[in-house]
Amino acid sequence: xxxxxxxxxxxxxxxxxxxxxxxxxxxxxxxxxxxxxxxxxxxxxxxxxxxxxxxxxxxxxxxxxxxxxxxxxxxxxxxxxxxxxxxxxxxxxxxxxxxxxxxxxxxxxxxxxxxxxxxxxxxxxxxxxxxxxxxxxxxxxxxxxxxxxxxxxxxxxxxxxxxxxxxxxxxxxxxxxxxxxxxxxxxxxxxxxxxxxxxxxxxxxxxxxxxxxxxxxxxxxxxxxxxxxxxxxxxxxxxxxxxxxxxxxxxxxxxxxxxxxxxxxxxxxxxxxxxxxxxxxxxxxxxxxxxxxxxxxxxxxxx
Amino acid sequence: xxxxxxxxxxxxxxxxxxxxxxxxxxxxxxxxxxxxxxxxxxxxxxxxxxxxxxxxxxxxxxxxxxxxxxxxxxxxxxxxxxxxxxxxxxxxxxxxxxxxxxxxxxxxxxxxxxxxxxxxxxxxxxxxxxxxxxxxxxxxxxxxxxxxxxxxxxxxxxxxxxxxxxxxxxxxxxxxxxxxxxxxxxxxxxxxxxxxxxxxxxxxxxxxxxxxxxxxxxxxxxxxxxxxxxxxxxxxxxxxxxxxxxxxxxxxxxxxxxxxxxxxxxxxxxxxxxxxxxxxxxxxxxxxxxxxxxxxxxxxxxx
Numbered sequence: 142x143x144x145x146x147x148x149x150x151x152x153x154x155x156x157x158x159x160x161x162x163x164x165x166x167x168x169x170x171x172x173x174x175x176x177x178x179x180x181x182x183x184x185x186x187x188x189x190x191x192x193x194x195x196x197x198x199x200x201x202x203x204x205x206x207x208x209x210x211x212x213x214x215x216x217x218x219x220x221x222x223x224x225x226x227x228x229x230x231x232x233x234x235x236x237x238x239x240x241x242x243x244x245x246x247x248x249x250x251x252x253x254x255x256x257x258x259x260x261x262x263x264x265x266x267x268x269x270x271x272x273x274x275x276x277x278x279x280x281x282x283x284x285x286x287x288x289x290x291x292x293x294x295x296x297x298x299x300x301x302x303x304x305x306x307x308x309x310x311x312x313x314x315x316x317x318x319x320x321x322x323x324x325x326x327x328x329x330x331x332x333x334x335x336x337x338x339x340x341x342x343x344x345x346x347x348x349x350x351x352x353x354x355x356x357x358x359x360x361x362x363x364x365x366x367x368x369x370x371x372x373x374x375x376x377x378x379x380x381x382x383x384x385x386x387x388x389x390x391x392x393x394x395x396x397x398x399x400x401x402x403x404x405x406x407x408x409x410x411x412x413x414x415x416x417x418x419x420x421x422x423x424x425x426x427x428x429x430x431x432x433x434x435x436x437x438x439x440x441x442x443x444x
Numbered sequence: 445x446x447x448x449x450x451x452x453x454x455x456x457x458x459x460x461x462x463x464x465x466x467x468x469x470x471x472x473x474x475x476x477x478x479x480x481x482x483x484x485x486x487x488x489x490x491x492x493x494x495x496x497x498x499x500x501x502x503x504x505x506x507x508x509x510x511x512x513x514x515x516x517x518x519x520x521x522x523x524x525x526x527x528x529x530x531x532x533x534x535x536x537x538x539x540x541x542x543x544x545x546x547x548x549x550x551x552x553x554x555x556x557x558x559x560x561x562x563x564x565x566x567x568x569x570x571x572x573x574x575x576x577x578x579x580x581x582x583x584x585x586x587x588x589x590x591x592x593x594x595x596x597x598x599x600x601x602x603x604x605x606x607x608x609x610x611x612x613x614x615x616x617x618x619x620x621x622x623x624x625x626x627x628x629x630x631x632x633x634x635x636x637x638x639x640x641x642x643x644x645x646x647x648x649x650x651x652x653x654x655x656x657x658x659x660x661x662x663x664x665x666x667x668x669x670x671x672x673x674x675x676x677x678x679x680x681x682x683x684x685x686x687x688x689x690x691x692x693x694x695x696x697x698x699x700x701x702x703x704x705x706x707x708x709x710x711x712x713x714x715x716x717x718x719x720x721x722x723x724x725x726x727x728x729x730x731x732x733x734x735x736x737x738x739x740x741x742x743x744x745x746x747x
Contacts, residue, residue, distance in 0.1 A: 215712075239662075264662045267739030268726070274739070283661050313658070323655050326645050328662030333707075334637055335663070337700045339722040341692065342629050344699075352626050354728040355616075358586050359542075359567045359631030360638070362735045363666045369726035372719035379707045379715055389644065390704055394697065396647075397640045401693055404636075404682045409518075412682055416675035419642040423571070423672035425657040432665045436570030436577070 142170060143304050148205035149174040150198050150220055151212035152185050153371070154266060155237045157275020159209065160190040162308035165277045169304075175201040176272070177212075184272045199227045207304070210236035210248065215377035218247035230255040233297045237263055239324060239374070241288045241317035243381035249290065257297035260288045260317065262324070263310060270371040281309035282430055288317040325385035329378055330393060333386065335367035336375075446607050447472040451508035453501050453523055454515035455479040455488050456674070457569060458540045460578020462512065463493040465611035468580045472607075478504040479575070480515075487575045502530045510607070513539035513551065518680035521550035533558040536600045540566055542627060542677070544591045544620035546684035552593065560600035563591045563620065565627070566613060573674040584612035585733055591620040628688035632681055633696060636689065638670035639678075 147169045149156040156174065163169050174191035175198050176182050182194050195201045202208050202224045210217055217236060228234065234256055238244040241260050252258050265283040267274065285305040289298045302312045315323075342353045342361065357365065379386055403411040427434045450472045452459040459477065466472050477494035478501050479485050485497050498504045505511045505527045513520055520539060531537065537559055541547040544563050555561050568586040570577065588608045592601045605615045618626075645656045645664065660668065682689055706714040730737045 264659045266662065269739050276739075284658050286659075319650075323651050323659055324662065326648060326651050327656055327659045327664040330644075331641055331663040331667050333703060334641060334700070335666075336719055336722050337696060337703055338634055338637060339725055340718055341633075341695050341699050343721060343725055344695070345629060345692075347622075348626050348629050350725070350728065353630055353725065354732050354734060355587050356567045356589070356626055356630045357729045357734050359569065359627065360634040360670050361630040362729050363638075363670055364634050365722070365726040365729055366735070366740075367663050367666055368719070368722040370719075372716050372723070375719050376712050376715040380710055380712055383707055383710075386707060387704065389648075390700070392644050392648070393640060394700070396644050397637070397693070397697070400636060400640060401690065404686055404689060407683055407686075409679050409683055412679040413675050415643055416639055416671070416673075416678050418646060419639050419668070419671040420675070422642055422646055422653070422656065423668040425653065426660050426665050426668055429657045431657060431660050432669070436572050436579075 142167065143300055143307065144169040144207040146171045146173060146205045147207045147209065148201040149191065149209050149211055150201060150224070151210065152176040152181050152191070152272045153211060154270050154274040154279075155263060156209065156211035157190055157272055158277065158279035159211070159308065161275055161277035162280060163304070164190070166307045168307045169207070173201045173205065181272045188273065190275070198224050202227050202229075202232075204229050206232050207301075208232060208234045210234065210238070213374045213377040214238045214240050214244055214381045217244050218251070221248040221251040225251040225253070228252075228256050233257045233259055233301060235259045235261045235301055237261060239328065239378045240382040241320045245288075245290055245317055254292070257294050258290060259293055259297055259301045260290065261301065262286045262288070262320065263305070265310075266370070268366045268369040270374070278309070280305070283310055285310040285312050286320055287312060287314045288320050289314065290317070321382050322385045325382060325389045329382055329386050330389045332367055332370065332375055333379065333390065334393070335364040338364050339368040445470065445473060446603055446610065447510040449474045449476060449508045450510045450512065451504045452477040452494065452512050452514055453504060453527070454513065455484050455494070455575045456514060457573050457577040457582075458566060459512065459514035460488075460493055460575055461580065461582035462514070462611065464578055464580035465583060466607070467493070469610045471610045472510070476504045476508065484575050491576065493578070501527050505530050505532075505535075507532050509535050510604075511535060511537045513537065513541070516677045516680040517541045517543050517547055517684045520547050521554070524551040524554040528554040528556070531555075531559050536560045536562055536604060538562045538564045538604055540564060542631065542681045543685040544623045548591075548593055548620055557595070560597050561593060562596055562600055562604045563593065564604065565589045565591070565623065566608070567631075568613075569673070571669045571672040573677070581612070583608070586613055588613040588615050589623055590615060590617045591623050592617065593620070624685050625688045628685060628692045632685055632689045633692045635670055635673065635678055636682065636693065637696070638667040641667050642671040
């Protein structure tokens with residue numbers, strides 16, 4: 142038992158999965174949850190992964206020793222302002238936002254010295270969202286990054302680390318700005334690019350939607366999984382990690398133009414060398430246990 | 445039994461999978477195979493998915509009533525020239541290249557009127573390549589596109605269609621140029637973009653390879669699967685489908701710049717609307733049975 146009462150603000154994929162994982166490992170005495178939408182609250186009351194579902198965030202955080210902000214990044218400031226007067230002294234506030242500097246700037250100013258703020262980002266997710274998309278195994282063998290700030294106590298960071306490890310995650314600590322750059326590379330830009338490619342396919346008049354769907358197995362469908370992620374969450378990610386995203390996009394278009402020129406001029410060696418280099422990273426990811434080596438992710442292929 | 449003797453020229457993922465699928469459904473009396481590399485031929489002799497492995501393509505095609513060119517697109521012309529004098533009258537020649545117009549231009553001129561040419565492209569594959577990567581189920585419920593040319597007889601097309609259906613595939617017929625455009629959208633551009641993004645990540649000095657690998661679960665790793673595909677095959681695809689690829693890349697960068705501007709100017713509505721639209725295509729693909737709806741492709745997630 143690491144915490145007495147955990148309050149989950151926002152009840153989507155991440156909060157739901159946390160609730161299941163916390164219960165499975167018996168990491169908290171009580172889980173209280175709340176969400177802005179009455180429909181979501183009703184769904185969670187029916188699913189039962191929270192011990193109590195309250196109608197307001199202010200009620201949810203009452204006497205909680207851990208408060209988890211699990212809402213889109215753009216909604217963090219309003220929630221922080223809302224709950225701040227109701228936080229128990231000594232409580233830890235954390236979040237699960239995909240961007241860290243902007244969340245720190247948005248949430249930090251509302252929190253008194255009596256509470257600890259431990260910004261956090263679990264690197265895990267699926268293309269599904271909403272209160273019925275969570276499951277206990279989501280964080281297993283995935284990394285969770287904590288980005289403590291100057292005022293965070295070591296004890297608060299340690300307790301939160303223990304919670305994540307109890308849910309099956311590996312935990313790292315990192316500077317918030319470095320986090321935002323790393324994630325721009327491994328997550329934010331890949332998402333924007335996937336959204337773009339799917340949008341282009343959707344737009345083309347000469348290639349109709351049926352054809353795009355029928356012949357998607359040749360690469361395109363992997364992009365559509367990413368591009369099916371929650372639109373509100375991703376809008377906020379790009380708006381709040383603007384600088385790093387635009388920097389990496391700049392690098393991306395630079396490289397893309399170089400490959401485009403190689404195609405136009407028929408420079409096969411440039412293409413071959415580039416495509417050979419990128420294989421090594423894949424091997425590293427599979428060896429690190431961050432993906433499966435089953436061909437085609439094992440989609441219906443019985444080998 | 446649809447064919448008497450099938451000759452597979454090139455023994456990688458596609459040819460190997462064809463051999464297993466043909467044997468499983470008993471679609472040919474004999475399968476003869478050959479490959480340029482002695483190492484590949486030895487591997488296939490050991491694996492045994494061909495009844496005979498010959499050292500030359502000329503030997504392999506002798507008395508075959510179906511000859512399958514399963515080599516990179518850039519190697520098609522040389523192979524066609526090599527085998528042409530040895531083809532049995534009445535034989536059907538087909539290929540499995542990812543580009544059709546260029547293969548028709550490369551192979552067609554070498555074939556006499558005594559043989560039928562049925563250009564073909566099975567829309568199936570994995571990130572693995574080589575003689576030991578094939579398996580019988582690869583084509584199941586995937587689409588195979590035939591692009592017959594003016595001189596192709598209806599009978600030859602029909603027989604090849606029956607072979608592919610016997611291997612579990614759905615079969616479509618299409619104009620070669622339209623095929624090349626559709627595949628530029630659903631396959632060639634997604635691959636180039638994935639290669640680019642993985643290359644950018646590999647290049648960045650401030651984000652080291654370990655971090656890219658550890659935190660890849662947030663989107664990036666799906667790109668690395670695509671970018672682990674065979675470099676020779678993909679070099680040839682881009683060089684031989686230059687026009688359509690460059691056209692779709694142009695559309696892609698146009699859209700990417702629009703989204704980039706929306707990020708820079710903080711236009712959240714533009715981003716939200718774009719990200720909402722792309723969800724529908726994903727639903728279509730899952731409903732058409734071309735992908736699994738298991739979260740995260742079911743990677744280790746037990747729901």
